Amino acid sequence: VSRLAPRQWEVIARFEDDGYAVDLHEAGRIAVIHRPGCSVPPTGGRIAVISAGSSDRAVAEEATLMAREMGVDVLRASDVGVAGLHRLVQPLREIVTAGVDCIVVAAGMDGALPSVVAGLVDVPVIGLPVSVGYGYGGNGEAALMTMLQSCAPGITVVNIDNGIGAGSTAALIANRMAAARKGASRQ
Numbered sequence: 694v695s696r697l698a699p700r701q702w703e704v705i706a707r708f709e710d711d712g713y714a715v716d717l718h719e720a721g722r723i724a725v726i727h728r729p730g731c732s733v734p735p736t737g738g739r740i741a742v743i744s745a746g747s748s749d750r751a752v753a754e755e756a757t758l759m760a761r762e763m764g765v766d767v768l769r770a771s772d773v774g775v776a777g778l779h780r781l782v783q784p785l786r787e788i789v790t791a792g793v794d795c796i797v798v799a800a801g802m803d804g805a806l807p808s809v810v811a812g813l814v815d816v817p818v819i820g821l822p823v824s825v826g827y828g829y830g831g832n833g834e835a836a837l838m839t840m841l842q843s844c845a846p847g848i849t850v851v852n853i854d855n856g857i858g859a860g861s862t863a864a865l866i867a868n869r870m871a872a873a874r875k876g877a878s879r880q
Contacts, residue, residue, distance in 0.1 A: 694725075694726065695857055696722055696723075702717065705717070705724040705726070708726050713726050713727065713729070714726070714727050714729045714730075718758055722755070723755060733763070735764050735765075735766065736868045737871035737872075738766065738794055738864060738866075738867025739765065739767075739768070739792060739793045739867055740765055740797065740863045740866075740867045741769070741791075741793045742760070742797045742860075743770045743771075743781075743799070743810065744769075744770070744798075745774030745775070745798070745800035745802075746772060746776070746800075746801065746825070747771070749774075749799040749801055749825060752799050752856040753799040753856065755857055756797045756821060756856040757860065759856065759861050760861070760863055763864035763868065764868065765864045768788055768791055768793060770787075770788065773785075774802075775803070775805045775806055775809065781806075781810075785813060785814070793816060794867035795817045795866040795867055795870075796816060796817070796818050796863075797821055798811075798819070798820055800822065800836055801823035801826050802825065803830065803835060803839055804822050804830075804835060804836025805839055807821075807843065807850075808820075808840070808844070808845045809845075817848075817849065817866055818845075819848075819859045819862055820840035820850040821850075822837040822839075822850065822854075823836060823853070824853050832853070833854060834853070836853070837852070849862070
């Protein structure tokens with residue numbers, strides 16, 4: 694269940710009374726409800742979710758949780774936006790070394806980070822515009838327009854604050870790559 698409002702947390706928690714396990718993820722405003730003992734089998738897919746600033750974390754967490762629920766291993770890097778671009782170097786090096794299949798980049802304000810990342814890596818990048826900032830950029834429109842106008846190859850953009858869409862798309866790519874790796878290793 695995504696985009697939970699504070700008044701809904703208590704209602705979701707009641708599923709435990711009916712014998713379900715409830716994992717509440719307040720940072721991402723998500724609850725995962727499942728049968729006790731049920732777990733998602735790992736697929737072998739790997740992605741990274743990068744957030745430019747601390748105000749982008751909730752939407753980035755939404756993407757992370759969605760991908761994990763699809764069996765994908767997720768690496769995270771936070772607060773590595775263009776305002777302090779030097780902070781991106783080491784986390785991006787680790788992400789590339791880990792051999793991720795796709796990278797989700799959440800950014801508000803000017804939304805430039807996905808273009809920077811896409812220009813440095815050889816895997817698909819999903820731009821996730823976030824509705825943070827002020828003025829025209831406060832609704833995520835400036836970030837969306839910047840990402841859509843990117844000249845970096847290999848970047849796809851989801852709608853503003855669509856962490857679920859970004860996470861699921863990245864997981865679909867990663868799961869297809871994992872299946873291809875498994876198929877190639879059998880030959």
